[in-house]
Amino acid sequence: MSDLQSQDYIRRSASTMTPPSARNHEEEVAKLIDVSRCIGCKACQSACMEWNDLRPEIGHFEGSYQNPADLGPSVWTLMKFAEYENEQGNLEWLIRKDGCMHCEDPGCLKACPARGAIVQYANGIVDFISDKCIGCGYCVKGCPFDIPRISKTDHKSYKCTLCSDRVSVGLEPACVKACPTGAIMFGSKTDMKHWAGERIDELKSRGFDKAGLYDPQEVGGTHVMYVLHHADKPSLYSGLPDKPRISPVVSAWKGVIKPLALIGIGLAALAGFFHSVTVGPNEVTEEDEVEGERALREKENTP
Amino acid sequence: MALTRREFIKFTGLGLAASSLGVLGFGASGEAQAAAVRPFKLTHATETRNTCTYCSVACGILIYSMGDRAKNARSNIIHIEGDPDHPVNRGTLCPKGSALLDIVHAPTRLKAPRYRPPGGTEFKEVSWDFALDRIARLMKDDRDKHFMTQNAAGTTVNRWTSTGMLAASASSNETAYLTWKVARSLGMVVFDNQARV
Numbered sequence: 001m002s003d004l005q006s007q008d009y010i011r012r013s014a015s016t017m018t019p020p021s022a023r024n025h026e027e028e029v030a031k032l033i034d035v036s037r038c039i040g041c042k043a044c045q046s047a048c049m050e051w052n053d054l055r056p057e058i059g060h061f062e063g064s065y066q067n068p069a070d071l072g073p074s075v076w077t078l079m080k081f082a083e084y085e086n087e088q089g090n091l092e093w094l095i096r097k098d099g100c101m102h103c104e105d106p107g108c109l110k111a112c113p114a115r116g117a118i119v120q121y122a123n124g125i126v127d128f129i130s131d132k133c134i135g136c137g138y139c140v141k142g143c144p145f146d147i148p149r150i151s152k153t154d155h156k157s158y159k160c161t162l163c164s165d166r167v168s169v170g171l172e173p174a175c176v177k178a179c180p181t182g183a184i185m186f187g188s189k190t191d192m193k194h195w196a197g198e199r200i201d202e203l204k205s206r207g208f209d210k211a212g213l214y215d216p217q218e219v220g221g222t223h224v225m226y227v228l229h230h231a232d233k234p235s236l237y238s239g240l241p242d243k244p245r246i247s248p249v250v251s252a253w254k255g256v257i258k259p260l261a262l263i264g265i266g267l268a269a270l271a272g273f274f275h276s277v278t279v280g281p282n283e284v285t286e287e288d289e290v291e292g293e294r295a296l297r298e299k300e301n302t303p
Numbered sequence: 304m305a306l307t308r309r310e311f312i313k314f315t316g317l318g319l320a321a322s323s324l325g326v327l328g329f330g331a332s333g334e335a336q337a338a339a340v341r342p343f344k345l346t347h348a349t350e351t352r353n354t355c356t357y358c359s360v361a362c363g364i365l366i367y368s369m370g371d372r373a374k375n376a377r378s379n380i381i382h383i384e385g386d387p388d389h390p391v392n393r394g395t396l397c398p399k400g401s402a403l404l405d406i407v408h409a410p411t412r413l414k415a416p417r418y419r420p421p422g423g424t425e426f427k428e429v430s431w432d433f434a435l436d437r438i439a440r441l442m443k444d445d446r447d448k449h450f451m452t453q454n455a456a457g458t459t460v461n462r463w464t465s466t467g468m469l470a471a472s473a474s475s476n477e478t479a480y481l482t483w484k485v486a487r488s489l490g491m492v493v494f495d496n497q498a499r500v
């Protein structure tokens with residue numbers, strides 16, 4: 001018995017058969033990031049690194065509050081700062097906490113060729129099982145949000161786990177707990193959508209008539225959702241994809257080429273078997289040896 | 304081991320067939336699932352309530368240390384997070400508070416009083432006795448010299464303005480009360496809090 005009793009897998013990378021999930025009544029969890037309440041303090045970043053024992057190398061000032069400059073194998077969540085001048089000519093500082101979206105239909109899991117290196121639990125969390133990771137980087141290409149990063153130290157892929165170790169014992173993720181303004185909330189997906197609805201109504205009443213929830217259906221919805229004041233233009237928020245989609249290369253490779261190749265391997269094995277039964281091995285007989293020696297002698301004799 | 308060409312081809316063929324079977328899904332599909340989720344690291348850690356050292360907001364924190372305080376175990380702080388029962392922050396923390404663990408273990412952290420004599424160029428570590436005696440001596444001398452009982456108008460003021468005190472931010476109500484009593488009973492009026500620095 002593993003310690004995953006409460007966290008049955010519902011998807012597993014590179015597996016033709018995922019063990020059936022015996023427990024099917026587990027509530028899906030979600031993290032809701034209300035961009036309109038975020039003050040960009042980076043408490044979530046600190047708490048993430050502290051809880052997950054990550055200490056990236058101290059970098060350099062890049063001319064922006066965004067620090068470190070990018071996500072990394074030790075930076076699983078990052079405040080992204082975007083300056084946007086709206087139609088009225090006013091500056092809006094759009095700060096978005098970037099990190100794994102925990103897609104319902106995860107592109108990383110689909111692209112991963114290592115069996116069981118990426119799993120999805122029944123509560124919706126997409127987790128990387130590092131000891132099975134082969135460091136090929138396919139998940140980086142498969143991710144519609146450009147999240148996973150390969151470590152230069154152990155050549156394995158890393159990203160936010162939604163604090164699966166905390167969630168599995170009934171706690172909220174570290175970033176959620178730390179957030180001083182309540183911009184990050186955690187709960188069941190139903191509750192989070194409901195809460196987001198209230199916030200969106202409030203934002204609309206304050207003049208943000210394009211406010212809305214970012215829960216992109218192109219990837220089957222996500223377990224990390226955003227409340228955006230400009231939900232019609234997610235790309236304003238440091239390039240949040242307007243329509244996230246898994247790269248067509250992944251679906252072509254996994255959906256078409258892989259089954260074809262497997263059929264090819266099967267056919268080759270089958271052909272070999274029938275060839276062996278009907279024709280049999282190419283035996284060298286006595287006559288062949290005599291004939292061969294005669295041919296050699298003839299060759300030596302000819303000038 | 305001597306391999307004929309034929310045997311070599313046989314063995315490689317077998318190997319290929321075996322690995323192909325795995326790809327085709329005949330492998331150990333029901334293999335035991337390795338423990339995936341990282342074990343929760345605080346299960347038996349000792350939880351201690353405290354106040355954040357940083358500012359006058361004085362957020363409640365939970366300090367987790369390893370070991371159960373058994374005689375032979377040495378406690379060491381392994382994690383700090385917000386105290387959900389604390390009315391000030393209700394479990395949340397700012398980025399500095401969230402990173403308190405690294406303050407605790409910082410190699411540059413001051414753990415003993417240090418003293419640089421007048422005209423000296425370097426600090427050297429001194430004992431608490433030395434530091435407290437010296438502070439008391441200098442305070443007494445200065446107070447004796449500059450304590451003012453009455454102002455120019457003859458009103459009784461009982462004040463001491465030539466020495467100031469900077470109090471700590473991470474204080475409980477009781478500590479703050481005592482700090483106030485000590486400073487004010489000496490007549491000290493230059494009195495502020497570290498949190499405003």
